[in-house]
Amino acid sequence: MIAQTRRFPTTNHIVGLECKECGRRYPETALHVCEFCFGPLEVEYDYDVVRQRASREAIERGPRSMWRYKPFLPVQPDDQPVDIGAGLTPLVRAKNLADVLGLNELYLKNDCVNPTYSFKDRPVSVASTKAIEFGFEVLSCASTGNLAGAVAAHAARAGVPSYIFVPSDLESGKILGAAIYDPVLVAVDGNYDQVNRLCSEIADRYHWAFVNINMRPYYAEGSKTLAFEVAEQLGWRAPDHVVVPVASGSMFTKIWKGFGELAATGLIPDRLPRMSVAQAEGCSPITAAYRNETLNVRPVIPDTIAKSLAIGNPADGYYDLKIIQESGGSAEAATDQEIVDGIKLLAQTEGIFAETAGGVTIACLKKLIASGQVGRDELVVAYITGNGLKTQEAVAEHLAPALEVGPTLTSFEEAFAQSERQAVVA
Amino acid sequence: MPRARVKFTFPPDLIKEPVIHNMSMKYNIVTNIRRANVTKDKGWVVLELEGTQDAIDGAIASVTGLGVRVDPIEGDVIEG
Numbered sequence: 001m002i003a004q005t006r007r008f009p010t011t012n013h014i015v016g017l018e019c020k021e022c023g024r025r026y027p028e029t030a031l032h033v034c035e036f037c038f039g040p041l042e043v044e045y046d047y048d049v050v051r052q053r054a055s056r057e058a059i060e061r062g063p064r065s066m067w068r069y070k071p072f073l074p075v076q077p078d079d080q081p082v083d084i085g086a087g088l089t090p091l092v093r094a095k096n097l098a099d100v101l102g103l104n105e106l107y108l109k110n111d112c113v114n115p116t117y118s119f120k121d122r123p124v125s126v127a128s129t130k131a132i133e134f135g136f137e138v139l140s141c142a143s144t145g146n147l148a149g150a151v152a153a154h155a156a157r158a159g160v161p162s163y164i165f166v167p168s169d170l171e172s173g174k175i176l177g178a179a180i181y182d183p184v185l186v187a188v189d190g191n192y193d194q195v196n197r198l199c200s201e202i203a204d205r206y207h208w209a210f211v212n213i214n215m216r217p218y219y220a221e222g223s224k225t226l227a228f229e230v231a232e233q234l235g236w237r238a239p240d241h242v243v244v245p246v247a248s249g250s251m252f253t254k255i256w257k258g259f260g261e262l263a264a265t266g267l268i269p270d271r272l273p274r275m276s277v278a279q280a281e282g283c284s285p286i287t288a289a290y291r292n293e294t295l296n297v298r299p300v301i302p303d304t305i306a307k308s309l310a311i312g313n314p315a316d317g318y319y320d321l322k323i324i325q326e327s328g329g330s331a332e333a334a335t336d337q338e339i340v341d342g343i344k345l346l347a348q349t350e351g352i353f354a355e356t357a358g359g360v361t362i363a364c365l366k367k368l369i370a371s372g373q374v375g376r377d378e379l380v381v382a383y384i385t386g387n388g389l390k391t392q393e394a395v396a397e398h399l400a401p402a403l404e405v406g407p408t409l410t411s412f413e414e415a416f417a418q419s420e421r422q423a424v425v426a
Numbered sequence: 427m428p429r430a431r432v433k434f435t436f437p438p439d440l441i442k443e444p445v446i447h448n449m450s451m452k453y454n455i456v457t458n459i460r461r462a463n464v465t466k467d468k469g470w471v472v473l474e475l476e477g478t479q480d481a482i483d484g485a486i487a488s489v490t491g492l493g494v495r496v497d498p499i500e501g502d503v504i505e506g
Binding site: 021032033036037038039120141142143144145146147165167192193195196197199200201203210212213216247248296298299307308309310311312313314315357 | 430431435460461463468472474495496497498499500501502503504505506
């Protein structure tokens with residue numbers, strides 16, 4: 001179960017890992033923090049090699065999944081991906097929603113339709129592939145929902161066991177989407193911080209592939225495909241502005257990196273999008289820092305219905321703020337009520353039922369337009385990252401009741417007429 | 427000897443206090459600071475603690491009790 005360091009061929013498109021803080025370089029191993037300064041590590045590529053392997057034509061001929069962008073991902077060309085069909089999700093032209101919001105051109109990247117119903121399938125597919133390449137025999141993570149399902153499903157596909165750590169007070173319904181794949185579920189009796197620290201310690205001690213801890217540099221790269229697909233689906237160009245729901249902040253940095261890589265390799269024009277952060281007001285440390293005009297992210301204790309975004313101490317918050325600065329973007333936050341309204345607006349204009357993170361995105365987009373941070377003439381892409389069936393409780397009490405009728409035509413017509421009258425009054 | 431890599435985030439009222447020194451003395455912990463950002467009203471320190479497991483656990487509980495936020499250097503690893 002011990003990770004092996006691989007030998008590099010000279011044509012490797014992966015240079016290795018580089019510390020985002022001090023710039024020290026490391027070989028391509030299961031390492032996630034710099035041994036010197038404890039800064040986070042990032043995969044570095046040889047873009048000359050990437051450029052030789054990646055072309056628009058080759059990508060368009062590739063598999064109908066995120067793996068069509070394999071030359072940009074941190075796996076070897078001969079690696080067989082652990083692939084359950086993640087990615088190449090629809091980019092939907094949202095005319096109805098655009099009209100309501102007052103935008104000319106709005107697209108939704110609908111990642112609700114991934115195999116486990118959230119964008120997490122993307123990073124987990126990469127982390128799982130890399131874990132198998134490194135020789136790991138166990139996949140693991142700590143999660144309260146989406147990530148757990150994605151890891152358990154990919155472990156099943158790879159034929160390896162998985163260990164999923166969850167807080168013991170998590171509702172059983174939240175882990176059903178993971179339990180069905182038969183992982184070992186470890187319910188930890190402790191508060192959030194205690195569970196968090198335990199998982200970090202276990203990742204240090206056991207030779208397991210914790211996808212978002214020791215595999216984090218590779219895991220995070222999977223989110224770049226959210227940029228690649230949008231660019232390809234727009235006809236090989238970047239949008240003017242993207243709005244991204246943010247928790248740890250990793251996906252935000254990788255969408256930015258993805259567009260940058262396409263520009264650097266000549267696949268899209270060298271014109272990158274403005275990047276805006278969307279957070280829940282009850283867990284908005286990055287937006288708070290943006291509002292306070294500082295790069296210093298103060299951790300918070302989450303209190304929001306957007307559980308998938310409830311990370312109070314975002315590892316990539318600082319880097320998100322730098323990207324906002326560099327790209328000319330912004331940051332917003334939405335209250336719980338605004339999140340519910342956002343979910344409903346999205347569903348009722350475009351037929352897409354998103355989880356709470358999607359509500360955050362739509363609510364924040366609305367506020368960014370109102371404040372002038374998003375221009376009405378910009379080509380905007382909003383990322384919808386998870387399926388609403390996962391968080392039905394968030395909206396259950398906010399929906400119109402059914403018409404109750406007896407089993408006769410008269411009863412139906414009376415009720416129907418009454419509802420029509422109420423609709424007119426409303 | 428067990429080690430822990432952690433990030434201490436200090437509230438403003440503890441910025442001037444020798445929290446790390448006191449912890450080190452009381453629990454016989456060797457501290458090794460790798461990165462830090464401390465100003466007059468806020469601060470964080472990324473450091474390694476080395477000592478017995480009981481001493482490390484006691485030290486973390488102690489500074490947490492004072493109001494210091496202690497996180498793994500990875501930040502929050504429990505994802506939604």
